[in-house]
Amino acid sequence: MVSFFAPLPKPLLQNPHVPSRHRDHLHDSRLISSPNLPCQNHRSPSLHRLRISRSSDRPDIFADFSGQISDIPLLSSSEVIEGIKGSRENYKGKQQFLAMYSNISGGITTEPSAMLIPMDDHMVHRGHGVFDTAAIMDGHLYELEQHLDRFLRSASLAKINPPFDRENIRRILIQTVSASKCKKGSLRYWLSAGPGDFQLSSTGCYQTALYAIVIQDLSTFDSRGIKVVTSSVPIKPPEFATMKNVNYLPNVLSKLEAEENGAYAGIWLDGDGFVAEGPNMNVAFVTKDKELLMPQFDKILSGCTAKRVLMFADGLVREGKLRAVSVRNVTVEEGKKADEMMLIGSGVLVRPVIQWDDQVIGDGKEGPVAHALLNLILEDMKSGPSTVRIRVPY
Numbered sequence: 001m002v003s004f005f006a007p008l009p010k011p012l013l014q015n016p017h018v019p020s021r022h023r024d025h026l027h028d029s030r031l032i033s034s035p036n037l038p039c040q041n042h043r044s045p046s047l048h049r050l051r052i053s054r055s056s057d058r059p060d061i062f063a064d065f066s067g068q069i070s071d072i073p074l075l076s077s078s079e080v081i082e083g084i085k086g087s088r089e090n091y092k093g094k095q096q097f098l099a100m101y102s103n104i105s106g107g108i109t110t111e112p113s114a115m116l117i118p119m120d121d122h123m124v125h126r127g128h129g130v131f132d133t134a135a136i137m138d139g140h141l142y143e144l145e146q147h148l149d150r151f152l153r154s155a156s157l158a159k160i161n162p163p164f165d166r167e168n169i170r171r172i173l174i175q176t177v178s179a180s181k182c183k184k185g186s187l188r189y190w191l192s193a194g195p196g197d198f199q200l201s202s203t204g205c206y207q208t209a210l211y212a213i214v215i216q217d218l219s220t221f222d223s224r225g226i227k228v229v230t231s232s233v234p235i236k237p238p239e240f241a242t243m244k245n246v247n248y249l250p251n252v253l254s255k256l257e258a259e260e261n262g263a264y265a266g267i268w269l270d271g272d273g274f275v276a277e278g279p280n281m282n283v284a285f286v287t288k289d290k291e292l293l294m295p296q297f298d299k300i301l302s303g304c305t306a307k308r309v310l311m312f313a314d315g316l317v318r319e320g321k322l323r324a325v326s327v328r329n330v331t332v333e334e335g336k337k338a339d340e341m342m343l344i345g346s347g348v349l350v351r352p353v354i355q356w357d358d359q360v361i362g363d364g365k366e367g368p369v370a371h372a373l374l375n376l377i378l379e380d381m382k383s384g385p386s387t388v389r390i391r392v393p394y
Contacts, residue, residue: 008107008175009168085113094219099180101172101212103163104195108179121209122202123192129246130154131190133346134173136214137381139183140389141174143346146304148173150244155191157243162191163208173212177392180214186346187214190246223374225354225366228278228343229258230332231266235276238299251279265343267356270299275330281345282306285330285338286369290323292316293330293338305377306344308388312376313369321372340367350374 075083100115101108109115123129132151135142148170155162162169177187189212193202233254240247254266258279267283268276275283275295282303285293292313294306316322335341339362341353350373352366380388 008101008103008172009164081111081113085111088113094217096216096218098182098185098214098216099176100214101176101210103207103210108176110179115213117209117211118195120197121192121195122205123190123194123209123246125198126193126200126202127245127247128158128160128202129190129192130158130160130244131188131246132244133186133188135346135381136177136182136185136187136392137389139392139394140381141177141187141392142381142384143304143308143388144170144173144187144390145387146307147346150302150304151189151191154243154245157239158191158193158245159202160191160193160208163210169210172210174390174392176212177214178394180216181394182214182216185214185216187212189213223349223351223366225352225364226264226343227262227355228265228267228341228353229261229263229357231257231268231279233257233266233268235268235270241277241300242297242302244301248280254279264351268300269332270295272329273332275332275335276300278343278345281343281348281351283330283335284309284342284344285335286322286340286367287334288337288339290321290339292322292325292369293334294325294327295330296327303345305346305349308377308380309344309350309373312373312380315376316369316372322369336361338362340369342367342370342373349377 073079097112097115099108099110102117104118104121105114105116117124119125130151132147132154134144134147148166152162152166152169164172173187173189189210192209192211194205194207194209196202196205231254233250235241236247236250254268258264258266265278265281267278270276277283277295277300282300282305283295284306287293292310294310297303310325310327313322313325317325336356336359341356341361343351343353350370352370354361354364354366383389
């Protein structure tokens with residue numbers, strides 16, 4: 001048996017195009033200086049504060065600079081960390097970052113200001129990366145194996161060779177959660193083409209990168225019914241939609257469009273006009289004759305939570321609470337005439353939808369099937385079998 005607390009593994013693969021020696025990104029001596037700015041290795045006391053004001057008679061995007069910069073400090077690595085720490089002191093977000101692993105830095109840190117990714121990482125400036133997420137519930141990782149399978153499939157499609165084998169990636173993820181002491185939250189992890197340069201091709205990257213972060217969300221879980229709208233943002237083509245990659249700008253724009261229209265999320269339609277998915281969740285419906293419908297996964301992301309919900313829905317059929325379960329093309333008309341509509345994903349779990357555009361769904365209240373499926377998922381997260389729950393050894 002592999003110990004979760006054995007020394008973290010060294011990467012298996014190095015890019016054959018680049019020497020294996022790692023560069024030190026925090027102590028890179030190549031600096032860019034301006035002839036008008038004196039070089040110095042400490043924070044300058046003469047640095048004036050920069051004040052940016054908006055002028056009412058200037059509607060353009062350019063800001064007025066009323067201050068004058070006499071010098072820009074050249075920071076040491078420790079000053080960079082302190083600067084980042086200081087910039088976050090007054091920010092009170094709803095998410096806390098408890099631990100991060102990076103094979104580029106060589107281990108795990110629990111200091112949020114040190115949770116950094118190199119700028120020349122191709123995931124940062126080219127979007128060449130994939131990711132996935134697993135929930136942490138009562139000191140257990142939920143559906144880690146299922147998410148990890150999808151994660152590695154996405155990496156293969158994105159032509160990213162992982163720096164470790166599957167078992168070692170699994171061990172690293174579990175050990176990162178252990179270091180965080182988090183008993184309830186989420187684990188998000190990425191595989192990147194890695195750092196090396198700012199070119200388009202990843203052949204100059206000296207090694208692929210694995211990053212993982214443990215997030216504790218302080219938001220209150222909300223299962224109330226929500227409104228959705230049909231998204232006008234173009235859906236990603238199937239070859240990208242079925243791969244969980246970091247290119248999420250369409251997803252972001254779809255979500256923002258929904259919020260601007262007083263809705264929770266946008267609903268994408270595929271190229272043939274059938275219901276596809278939300279920006280980061282699947283969609284399901286319950287028809288008037290008690291059939292649960294879910295769009296097929298050939299053009300959208302195959303949701304791990306959605307597949308688990310389908311299994312529970314089969315159980316509701318045996319109990320007589322549903323007549324049937326179908327995964328097929330769903331028309332907008334079918335969806336809007338349904339008795340129930342719900343969003344399904346690792347973040348929302350099962351969230352009832354009570355209005356789509358101007359159409360009220362069913363009686364405009366949270367439906368019994370959505371409620372039953374949510375309770376089954378929550379119970380599964382807390383006491384499900386070992387196939388979906390992995391105990392974290394804190």
